[in-house]
Amino acid sequence: MAPYTALVPVEIKLHALDNARSPWHRNPMENDMHSFTPDPTRTTDLRRALGQFGTGVALITAQTDEGPLGMTANSFSSVSLDPPLVLWSAARTSKRHDAFASAAAFCIHVLSAEQVDVAMHFAAQGHDFSPYPVDSGPNGAPTLHGCLATFHCDTYAVHRAGDHSIILGQITAAATQPEERDGLLFKRGGFGRFMPNPDADQ
Numbered sequence: 001m002a003p004y005t006a007l008v009p010v011e012i013k014l015h016a017l018d019n020a021r022s023p024w025h026r027n028p029m030e031n032d033m034h035s036f037t038p039d040p041t042r043t044t045d046l047r048r049a050l051g052q053f054g055t056g057v058a059l060i061t062a063q064t065d066e067g068p069l070g071m072t073a074n075s076f077s078s079v080s081l082d083p084p085l086v087l088w089s090a091a092r093t094s095k096r097h098d099a100f101a102s103a104a105a106f107c108i109h110v111l112s113a114e115q116v117d118v119a120m121h122f123a124a125q126g127h128d129f130s131p132y133p134v135d136s137g138p139n140g141a142p143t144l145h146g147c148l149a150t151f152h153c154d155t156y157a158v159h160r161a162g163d164h165s166i167i168l169g170q171i172t173a174a175a176t177q178p179e180e181r182d183g184l185l186f187k188r189g190g191f192g193r194f195m196p197n198p199d200a201d202q
C-alpha cells in the first residue's frame, strides 16, 4: 500500500504543472480563443490578432533629398513627456523607409475622422502633395492644414527592430485644434471613429 499512497500526490503535482503550462486548457472562456505560435506561416493570423487593437491614424511627413515625403502610419505612439519623445515604426520593405530613417526631422499629423482621403492618399504614395496645401514646419517638414494635432520632431534615434525600424522623435513644437473633433481610428483593417460608451461613467 505504501508505494501507491506515495504516488498519488506526484500525479496531482504533474497535472497541476501541465495546467500551469497551458492556462487556456483550464479556462472554458479562453478555450474559445484561437491560439497559435507566430511563425512565418502565420503572419495573416498575427496581423488579424494585432488588428484587434484599435489605433489612431497619423500622417508622417519629412523633407528629404527627393523632396517632401509622406506616409500614413498607425504605429505612432507617445513615449516620454520629459524629454517629450514619440515613436513610429517604418517597414524596412517600404520604398520610403530609407528616406524616413535618415531624415533629420519629421512631422506627425494626427488625422481627423474627415481625413480618410488623406490616409488613403499617403498610403498609396508618398511624393504627391498636390491635393493638400502644405506649409514648411519649424524643422522643415511639410505640414498639412486641418489635422487634429501636429508634432514637429527632431529625429532622436532609429532602432532596427525585425522587419521595421523604430523611429523616435523629440518634439520641438506641437499644435492642436482649438475645438474637439473626432479622430480617425483604424481597427481590423478598417477606418472608423470613436463612439463614447454611455455606460462608462467618467
Ligand SMILES: Cc1cc2nc3c(=O)[nH]c(=O)nc-3n(C[C@H](O)[C@H](O)[C@H](O)COP(=O)(O)O)c2cc1C
Pocket (backbone or CB within 6 Å): 057, 071, 072, 073, 074, 075, 076, 088, 089, 090, 091, 093, 094, 095, 096, 097, 119, 122, 123, 124, 125, 186
Ligand atoms: C491605416 C494605415 C496604417 C499604416 N501604418 C503603417 C506604419 O505604421 N508603418 C509602415 O511602415 N507602414 C504603414 N502603413 C503602410 C504605408 O502607409 C504605405 O502604404 C506603405 O509604405 C506602402 O509601401 P511603399 O512605401 O513601398 O510605397 C499603413 C497604412 C495604412 C492604410
